[in-house]
Amino acid sequence: MKIMRKVLIKQIVTEKSKTKLKNKFNQSQMRLEQECQQLLFEQRKLQNKTGVSKQEISQRFQQEINKRKEKINLIDFKLEQLDILEIGSEMIEKEVEALVEVEVGSHWNEMVNEKAIVIKDDVVIRIDE
DSSP, X not given: OEEEEEEEEEEEOOHXXXXXXXXXXXXXXXXXXXXXXXXXXXXXXXXXXTTSOHXXXXXXXXXXHHHXXXXXXXXXXXXXXXXXXXXTOEEEEEEEEEEEEOOTTOOHHHHHSOEEEEEXXXXXXXXXX
């Protein structure tokens, strides 16, 4: 029988990975800011139409803009944390699922122990079992 289990993907922080993450965060931040500008433009366009509630439009668009601003603030926090991270430290990047074969006589505790794949600059350097 096969079961699904979660495996952590950990990344060792290097100058290269730090730069890559910083660029990824900055791109996400710029995309979110562009979305906010686009939403403001769409809001102004809709408010000029007749027969629509300006207050309702304003409220709906403001909710969407606020969601994006919260994401921007979260990215700011992540950028601050990234600056604090030391080179060589491990950080959890994501979690993936893996198939595990379970047979009669298998040791259950070994099957459910946390397993991790550790990568450094996109290369697997070890598998913790």
